[in-house]
Amino acid sequence: MDLVYTIKRSSKRKKLNITVERDRSIVVHAPEGVSDEKIQQVVDSKRQWIYEKINHPQKYQDLPHPPGKELVSGESALYLGRQYRIELVKMGLSEIKFSQRFLIPATQGEKREETLREWYIGKAKEKIVPRVKKHARELGVNFAEVKIVDNRYRWGSCTVKNNINFNWRLIKAPMFVIDYVIIHELAHLIEPNHTPRFWNIVRAQSPTMDKAKAWLKENGQLLEQVI
Structure with a gap:
């Protein structure tokens, strides 16, 4: 199977580098003088590595989505793995409230998306940080800071300074997926590389690891959307 890739040349670049983006697209970053033939040779030599990256659980393929989904009444937004209906409230509400549906002040106009993003970030801090502390205790590891x-x-x-960082968009995923990502990162404090020992540690703490990896692979793109 031929690998399809994009070439980006730069006069400032001295070495050729291949990246596999989150959407599984392949980009070759090359110095200006490198020929297409040479690039093809390098891509062919890295074929196995590229396939491994393409099949990584944190990569995903484009999903069909209805165009023009907007933050309006009747639409839905993802939270902890479930879609909840959005209702715009015209009066008596100054901030987002969540009660089995998203109640969003209609007065905020174009700032609605930014407001929802801030709400997600707040919920991520509220729910993810305590889970990190819990799993760290169970694994017997210490981290410097969680962000x-x-x-x-x-x-x-x-x-390298033992700080643990989490993407705020994770708060849209089910809790078993959040727990898997937390355990995955904490396990790196014990085993830095993805060795069999590393995966044994993760699986012991996260019995639903395979299910979580499959969920991310299938739904990763959904987490990236505003709603």
């Missing part, structure tokens, strides 16, 4: 961040390309990360 909720805006990172479009990773659900979670563990830094």
Whole structure:
């Protein structure tokens, strides 16, 4: 099977580099003087690595979505793995309220998306941070700090300073998926690489690991959308 890729050349670049984006597209970053033939040779030599990246659980394929979905009454927004109806409230509401549906002040106009994003971030801090502390105790590991961040390309990360970061968009996923991502990052404090030992640690703490990875693979793109 031929690999389809995009070439981006730059006069500032000295080495050729291949990246597989979250949507599984392949991008070759190359110095200006490198020929198409040379790039093809390098891609062919990295074929196995590229296939592994393409099949990584945090990559996803485009899903068909209705065009023009907007933050209006009658639409729905994702929270903890479920879609909840949106209702715009014209009077008596100054901030988003959630009660088995999203009640959003209609007065905010174009700021509705930003307001919903801030609500998600607040809920991520409220629900994810305590889960990190809980799982860290169970795993017997210590971390420096946990942060909720805006990172479009990773659900979670563990830094060299033992800080644990989580993408705020995770709050849209079911709790078993959130727990899996938390355990995955905390397990890196024990085993930095994705070795068999690493996956044994994760699986022991997250029995639904395979189900969570499959959910992310199928629904990852949904988490990236505003609603």
